[in-house]
Amino acid sequence: MKFQKNFKLYILGLFLCFNFLIWYGVLAEERKELIVAFLDVGQGDAIFIEAPSGKQVLIDGGQNRQFISKLSEVMPFYDRSIDMVVLTHPDEDHVGGLPSVLENYTVDFVLEPGVNSDNATYIKFEDLIKEKGIEKVLARQGMSICLDNLPGTKSLSDCGVLLEVLFPNQDASEFDTNLASVVLKLTNGDNSFLFTGDSPKSIEKYLVDVLGDNLDVDVLKLGHHGSKTSNSDLFLGFTSPEYAIASVGLNNSYGHPHKEVLDLLEKFGVNLLRTDEEGTIIFKSDGVSDLKVGSL
Structure with missing residues (x-):
């Protein structure tokens, strides 16, 4: 027996x-494809990126620790590490779940704007960074991060999946938190994404003045959840996305995305995808073909 x-x-x-x-x-x-997932975290932002190399980036962490359950839907159960966490700015709907990430996952380094904030959740996040000895880098325009780990990748020009910091362009410690939002461009061959945090129209105009046609992307994460304080006619014209993502809560009290923005998206023929309607929105990119899009 x-x-x-x-x-x-x-x-x-x-x-x-x-x-x-x-x-x-x-x-x-x-993993032969780049995966970009806009997580359904209600009225907040959380974006998970996994490169073909297996390198992972998390941009923002929603409103609270409940976002961890959404993260687990796009990460294997056995994977308890994330290469980089990006905090675009320390408002609660972006930093809320990040302390739980640092408590439950091994994180190599954190990228953030360096703006001052007395938000208790942000202070806890900063304390955990110090406690766990995680490297912290202040995001500045011109920084580039290659998400490849392939032999023979000797320079950024050889990089297959490139993450670029477009803003802040200076010390942002005394900025308004939205104004300080880290803006990132992700490029995989012929496919590209733009992540804008809660950047207002003034920053959008600055980016157009500095970068112009280099802002052209396939996917735009709408600024400030589709608020009319962001997403100007000028900016949408230069970014010229095929898809726009509104990361919003169902029946949110802010009315996001605002009608003015919806009208502009229709004007430019942009396909709008909303997390309150689609759930978690997932793009897959091989860098050559058209993007594949699905949802959870």
């Missing part, structure tokens, strides 16, 4: 190992 019991446990162990290897292989196959 003991032999039979041990034999059954042995077979069960082999089955579990075999099952794990199959799923690991499936996930590895998927």
Whole structure:
């Protein structure tokens, strides 16, 4: 009887190992594509990026620790590390779940604007960065991060998946928090994404003045959840996205996305995807073909 019991446990162990290897292989196959997931976190922002190399970036963390359950939907259960966490700015609907990320995942480094804030959640986030010895980098225009780890990638010009900081362009410590938002451009071959945090129209105009046609992207994360204080006619014209993402809560009290922005998107023929309607929105990019888009 003991032999039979041990034999059954042995077979069960082999089955579990075999099952794990199959799923690991499936996930590895998927990593041939860049994955960008706009998580359904209600009235807040959280964006998960995984490059074909396996490098992972998390931009913002929603309103609270409940966002962790959404993150677990796009990360394998056994994966307890994230290469980089980006905090665009320390408002609650962006920093809310990030302390829980630092408590539950190993994080290599944090990128943030360096704006002063007395938000208690942000202070806890900063304390955890120090406590865990995580490297912190202040985002500045001109910084570029290659998400490849491929042999032969010797310079940024060889980089397959490139993350660029477009703003802030200076010390942002005394800025209004929205004004200080980190703006990032992600490029994978012919596919590109723009993440704007809660940047207002004044920053959009600055970016147009400095970058012009280089702002042209396939996917735009609408500024400030689709508020009319962002997403100007000028900015939408220069970014010229095929898709715009509104990360918003269902029946939110702010009325996001605002009608003025919806009208502009219609004017420019932009496809709007909303997390309150679609759930988590996932793009897959091979850098050559048209983007594949789905939802959870």
